Amino acid sequence: PDPDDPEISRRVTGGTRDQLVSSLQSLRAQGQVVRFGDEYSYEVLSVVLDGDRTAALTACLVDDAQTIDAASGEVVSEGLATAEVSVTLELGDDGWKVTGTPQPDDVQQGVQTCE
Numbered sequence: 033p034d035p036d037d038p039e040i041s042r043r044v045t046g047g048t049r050d051q052l053v054s055s056l057q058s059l060r061a062q063g064q065v066v067r068f069g070d071e072y073s074y075e076v077l078s079v080v081l082d083g084d085r086t087a088a089l090t091a092c093l094v095d096d097a098q099t100i101d102a103a104s105g106e107v108v109s110e111g112l113a114t115a116e117v118s119v120t121l122e123l124g125d126d127g128w129k130v131t132g133t134p135q136p137d138d139v140q141q142g143v144q145t146c147e
Contacts, residue, residue: 035060045122045129063102071096071112071143085123092146093117093136114144 035056044052059065075092082088098110120132 033066042126043129044131045124046131048130048133059099064108065100065102067098067100069096069098075146077116077146087121087123087128089119089121091117091119094143112142113139114142114146115139116146 033056035053040049040052071094073092073094077090077092079090080088092114093116094112094114096110096112099108100106101108115136115138117136118134119130121128122131
């Protein structure tokens with residue numbers, strides 16, 4: 033992903049946006065890219081509104097991303113894990129944006145189900 037992609041600012045804001053852009057810039061500087069495999073999935077489990085402009089989304093994430101050296105195609109790191117993740121959303125003038133993505137508490141190796 034391109035850290036300069038304008039879509040990022042349309043979907044993410046604040047410190048979460050800054051962290052995402054910084055991570056993408058770091059990958060670019062190291063000559064690396066991320067590749068998602070066939071197991072990658074994101075299933076929304078619930079959305080709870082908190083007033084008119086804030087929501088908490090809970091999802092089950094199966095992550096099989098690989099970090100790849102762009103020049104050689106060599107896999108630098110990889111894994112397969114499942115976690116229940118929480119995302120905070122805020123409604124702005126131009127739609128809903130992600131404002132918070134805390135680290136998941138419980139990460140299970142492999143493909144699992146979320147309760």
